[in-house]
Amino acid sequence: MIAETSEAGDPRRRLLELADGMGVSLSRLSALIGRNSSYLQQFIRKGSPKKLEEGDRRTLADFFGISESELGGTEEKSYKVSSALRDEEFIAVPRLAIAVSAGPGQFAGGETPFDNFGFSGRWLRDNGLDPKMLSAVTVEGDSMEPLLRHGDEVLVDRTPGPWRDGIHVVRVGETLSVKRLARSGQDRVSLLSQNLAYPPVDLPLDEVDVIGRVVWKSGRV
Incomplete structure (x- = not known):
């Protein structure tokens, strides 16, 4: 009904x-x-x-x-696309109102989606990504330059499992950051910046909550 x-x-x-x-x-x-x-x-x-x-x-x-x-919208707002585009499978990935620090540190601002990115379902499958485990957040600061710049958005894969060296969003205390992770000894991890003005931060592994791996970035040229 x-x-x-x-x-x-x-x-x-x-x-x-x-x-x-x-x-x-x-x-x-x-x-x-x-x-x-x-x-x-x-x-x-x-x-x-x-x-x-x-x-x-x-x-x-x-x-x-x-x-x-x-x-239910107004007549003026009309969107026509080709049949080829309609036939393509696009999947919405939420953009979250969260800033992850690439600098001194930034607190999470909330986890309510305000918009979404449309990704090709085929592209996601080809890269082994589960749409339900993906979200996009914004980079703030300059510690990951030139790889990630202030204002870039990154796609984070939150699929559970052992992490491997690479760029991740992590939480230390209540601070979210985006850093390159590398093992620095038994049960220890280094948080590395691309910008050499920022020194590595070495921490016990149990003090670092790995939120997810960065698998894609978007930013203005």
């Missing part, structure tokens, strides 16, 4: 028609917009939320190659 609505051109019914027509599940579409798997099911069946948020509506309109007005 679809939740009743008084609006002309019911966006709930239209979304269900589009999903059925393309053979894509509501749970997959929910993942596309960075929501939990039952989000669009509740939107259609229970009327919660009452309307799609603008960013979610835009992403869905892009995916189906339709006007946002068909999903």
Whole structure:
């Protein structure tokens, strides 16, 4: 049963028609917009939320190659894409409102997604990455220059398992940092900066919480 609505051109019914027509599940579409798997099911069946948020509506309109007005938006906001692009599998990876320090230290600001990056599902599979374990955060500071610059965003793979030498997001106390990790002895680890103005920090391994490995970066030229 679809939740009743008084609006002309019911966006709930239209979304269900589009999903059925393309053979894509509501749970997959929910993942596309960075929501939990039952989000669009509740939107259609229970009327919660009452309307799609603008960013979610835009992403869905892009995916189906339709006007946002068909999903409850204004007529002016229309996004048409080629059939080739629609046929490609894109997966939404959340961008988190968190800054990771590449300098003296930065506290986490929260873990609520404010947007998402769309990644090719094939690219993620080819690189052995599980979308459910990925998130993007922002770099602050200059200790990882020139590899990572202030304002870059990095994709963090939080898949559990033994860590290996490389660039990771770590938590020491309540401070999040992005550093190159290297074992420095039995049960010890060095946090290394790319910028040689910052000396290595050597710590017992049990004082370092490895959040995830950095697997991709985005930044302005």
